[in-house]
Amino acid sequence: MASGPAPEPAVGVETDSGAQTAMGAALATERAALKETGGITDGAVAVGVTPSTPRRPAGGSPADVRPERVRSTDPDVFGAPTGREEEWRFTPLDRLRVLLDGAPSDAHLSVDSELPEGVELVEVPSDSLDVPAPVDRLSALALQRAGSALVVRVPKALEVEAPVVLRLTGTGLDQVVWGHVVVDVAEQARATVVLEHSGSAHYAANVSVLVGDGAALQLVQVQGWADDAVHGAHVASRLGRDARLVSTAVTLGGDLVRLNETVEFTGTGGEVELRGVSFADGGQHLEARLLVDHSVPDCRSNVLYKSALHGDEAHTVWVGDVLIRAAATGTDTYELNRNLLLSPEARADSVPNLEIETGEIAGAGHASATGRFDDEQLFYLQSRGIPAEVARRMVVRGFFADVVEDLGVRELEERLMATIEAELEGAFA
Amino acid sequence: MADSTQRAAGATLEIRGLTVAVDDKEILTGVDLTIRAGETHAIMGPNGSGKSTLAYAIAGHPKYTVTGGTVTLDGEDVLAMAVDERARAGVFLAMQYPVEVPGVSVSNFLRSAATAIRGEAPKLRLWVKEQKEAMGRLKMDPAFAERNVNEGFSGGEKKRHEILQLELLQPKIAVLDETDSGLDVDALRVVSEGVNRVRESGRTGVLLITHYTRILNYIRPDFVHVFVGGRIVDEGGAELADELEANGYTKYDGAGVPAGGRELPRGPVAPGAVTTA
Numbered sequence: 001m002a003s004g005p006a007p008e009p010a011v012g013v014e015t016d017s018g019a020q021t022a023m024g025a026a027l028a029t030e031r032a033a034l035k036e037t038g039g040i041t042d043g044a045v046a047v048g049v050t051p052s053t054p055r056r057p058a059g060g061s062p063a064d065v066r067p068e069r070v071r072s073t074d075p076d077v078f079g080a081p082t083g084r085e086e087e088w089r090f091t092p093l094d095r096l097r098v099l100l101d102g103a104p105s106d107a108h109l110s111v112d113s114e115l116p117e118g119v120e121l122v123e124v125p126s127d128s129l130d131v132p133a134p135v136d137r138l139s140a141l142a143l144q145r146a147g148s149a150l151v152v153r154v155p156k157a158l159e160v161e162a163p164v165v166l167r168l169t170g171t172g173l174d175q176v177v178w179g180h181v182v183v184d185v186a187e188q189a190r191a192t193v194v195l196e197h198s199g200s201a202h203y204a205a206n207v208s209v210l211v212g213d214g215a216a217l218q219l220v221q222v223q224g225w226a227d228d229a230v231h232g233a234h235v236a237s238r239l240g241r242d243a244r245l246v247s248t249a250v251t252l253g254g255d256l257v258r259l260n261e262t263v264e265f266t267g268t269g270g271e272v273e274l275r276g277v278s279f280a281d282g283g284q285h286l287e288a289r290l291l292v293d294h295s296v297p298d299c300r301s302n303v304l305y306k307s308a309l310h311g312d313e314a315h316t317v318w319v320g321d322v323l324i325r326a327a328a329t330g331t332d333t334y335e336l337n338r339n340l341l342l343s344p345e346a347r348a349d350s351v352p353n354l355e356i357e358t359g360e361i362a363g364a365g366h367a368s369a370t371g372r373f374d375d376e377q378l379f380y381l382q383s384r385g386i387p388a389e390v391a392r393r394m395v396v397r398g399f400f401a402d403v404v405e406d407l408g409v410r411e412l413e414e415r416l417m418a419t420i421e422a423e424l425e426g427a428f429a
Numbered sequence: 430m431a432d433s434t435q436r437a438a439g440a441t442l443e444i445r446g447l448t449v450a451v452d453d454k455e456i457l458t459g460v461d462l463t464i465r466a467g468e469t470h471a472i473m474g475p476n477g478s479g480k481s482t483l484a485y486a487i488a489g490h491p492k493y494t495v496t497g498g499t500v501t502l503d504g505e506d507v508l509a510m511a512v513d514e515r516a517r518a519g520v521f522l523a524m525q526y527p528v529e530v531p532g533v534s535v536s537n538f539l540r541s542a543a544t545a546i547r548g549e550a551p552k553l554r555l556w557v558k559e560q561k562e563a564m565g566r567l568k569m570d571p572a573f574a575e576r577n578v579n580e581g582f583s584g585g586e587k588k589r590h591e592i593l594q595l596e597l598l599q600p601k602i603a604v605l606d607e608t609d610s611g612l613d614v615d616a617l618r619v620v621s622e623g624v625n626r627v628r629e630s631g632r633t634g635v636l637l638i639t640h641y642t643r644i645l646n647y648i649r650p651d652f653v654h655v656f657v658g659g660r661i662v663d664e665g666g667a668e669l670a671d672e673l674e675a676n677g678y679t680k681y682d683g684a685g686v687p688a689g690g691r692e693l694p695r696g697p698v699a700p701g702a703v704t705t706a
């Protein structure tokens with residue numbers, strides 16, 4: 001399956017500003033902060049901030065800025081990654097190999113759920129589902145090998161206050177676990193869904209997120225894995241007309257976690273907020289690759305991803321692709337990635353990328369900032385008697401606060417903040 | 430001025446021959462100053478003369494390198510202390526440009542500071558009341574407690590927030606760096622009253638850096654020091670402030686150190702003003 005119309009001559013836009021409408025308050029604050037610190041780098045060093053696509057030379061011949069995005073359910077369409085491909089170049093493939101080898105397995109994560117009244121949890125064959133197609137070999141393998149899917153269904157027009165919770169726990173590394181979770185929120189429905197991963201596993205999965213016309217979903221995915229877990233997933237969201245999705249990925253544990261998040265719109269008026277928080281410590285590789293595909297008019301997307309890194313070989317990768325196709329007039333999009341390096345050995349790669357095929361948009365912009373602790377903030381807190389390590393914890397906590405304290409599930413917010421604080425305590429011990 | 434009982438009970442900050450450099454440029458060229466609990470000292474001087482540098486050096490900002498001299502609080506070596514230790518020892522700096530700390534609420538910040546300074550966390554219920562009353566005295570909207578520290582505060586709101594901290598933390602020595610700048614008439618009065626409440630205890634020595642006599646009408650200084658070229662070049666009582674406001678600093682021209690070179694001092698010279706780098 002191809003990606004729809006081949007991109008017209010596209011322009012790689014590198015900018016940290018753009019005409020804006022309707023930005024989240026958090027984002028507005030972030031942008032102000034970025035302005036004050038001079039845009040691309042704040043604090044000190046920018047690490048690995050390079051555009052993913054060569055800018056088209058002025059007057060040069062029109063050419064695709066990146067290879068066409070292939071989507072298929074057939075793993076062999078993609079070929080085995082070598083590490084030279086754009087989408088694999090940051091990933092330590094040796095550590096992902098166990099998943100890419102594709103050994104069949106019927107191992108499962110153990111599932112525990114909290115289902116508010118009216119919400120269904122069923123298992124169905126994957127091939128009976130109409131879900132967005134895989135984007136790479138790993139997600140195609142996972143779809144094929146999983147065979148069936150765990151479906152959370154929020155029926156039409158049902159509004160549930162209490163969160164739907166799915167706890168997926170890995171029980172060991174002997175076998176790869178192939179998984180498929182579908183979150184299906186039917187038209188006009190409204191729900192909060194929390195997907196929590198923990199334990200030890202080699203887990204490859206697809207998460208298909210379907211938000212019907214006029215529906216609203218607050219989705220939180222927590223990667224709270226044990227240190228030895230390897231997790232690769234394609235989180236594919238499809239929004240109907242006037243649908244709203246707030247999706248937050250919180251990644252704290254695991255040896256390697258690689259999330260490929262895609263968003264597509266099938267009707268006008270859709271709105272997505274993609275948020276992420278990750279804390280990488282020694283040896284962890286946490287990667288998030290996003291593609292927001294604006295193919296219909298008048299949709300909005302806001303991306304806010306934040307990482308803190310500490311320790312030797314701590315590595316985060318954020319690649320944020322936003323594509324505004326020719327038909328997607330009236331699009332309003334903004335993406336921001338901020339990384340806080342807590343120790344010199346950590347490495348954050350950040351690659352925002354906007355491709356715009358129409359001039360008739362409401363706004364498009366992106367920014368990326370990687371910095372160290374703000375010495376002035378630390379000085380201010382310490383000058384009030386607050387010990388250095390407490391001050392550092394307060395600053396990191398504050399760095400994450402706008403994302404974590406806006407999940408809509410109070411108990412989860414508090415628990416995640418406590419987990420982050422525990423990580424920090426470990427980091428600064 | 431402090432009477433002898435207060436003096437016995439109160440703290441003394443002694444600055445001797447203090448020289449300070451920023452990025453290898455010498456800014457303070459030999460400062461001598463003694464501040465006792467209950468006393469109020471005003472420092473006035475032209476832009477760029479090093480007043481904020483003195484304030485930051487006392488507080489221990491890492492950007493400022495002390496190249497010579499001493500600072501002691503009741504005989505303890507302040508310069509040997511980390512920034513937070515200085516604060517816990519009783520030194521407080523109300524900054525000219527208070528810093529925004531995203532994601533940290535004012536109430537969390539204040540309680541963390543009070544916990545650090547007092548050595549134990551204040552009881553939550555009592556603390557909420559204490560904070561609320563202190564904010565009320567400074568005519569601050571209670572909503573500020575839930576806002577992020579200094580984020581989006583107006584200039585005047587930031588200054589009020591500094592004085593709120595002063596009142597809650599009750600330091601031994603308070604350095605107020607242009608707390609009056611940017612305040613409207615009413616705010617100036619409210620903020621001055623806050624400072625005066627702290628002074629009335631007699632346990633706090635105040636170093637007030639200002640460009641204007643306006644604030645000195647509310648907070649009468651015991652001493653006025655003229656700061657030029659990185660050091661104190663003249664001293665007097667409150668009346669000196671009026672003279673400075675009328676005549677400016679031209680009479681001290683050349684008393685300091687011009688950019689790019691060092692001169693031997695002319696005019697009134699404070700002891701320790703001439704140092705070698």
Ligand SMILES: Nc1ncnc2c1ncn2[C@@H]1O[C@H](COP(=O)(O)OP(=O)(O)OP(=O)(O)O)[C@@H](O)[C@H]1O
Pocket residue numbers: 451452454456474475476477478479480481482483525
């Ligand atoms: N990084 C630096 N490199 C060189 N000079 C510096 C640096 N930082 C500060 N200075 C200089 O130090 C001098 C003293 O600055 P300071 O802020 O202490 O002055 P001030 O007396 O507080 O002035 P104002 O009344 O304007 O607040 C100024 O000339 C300033 O430009």
Ligand SMILES: [Mg+2]
Pocket residue numbers: 480481482525606607
């Ligand atoms: Mg100053």
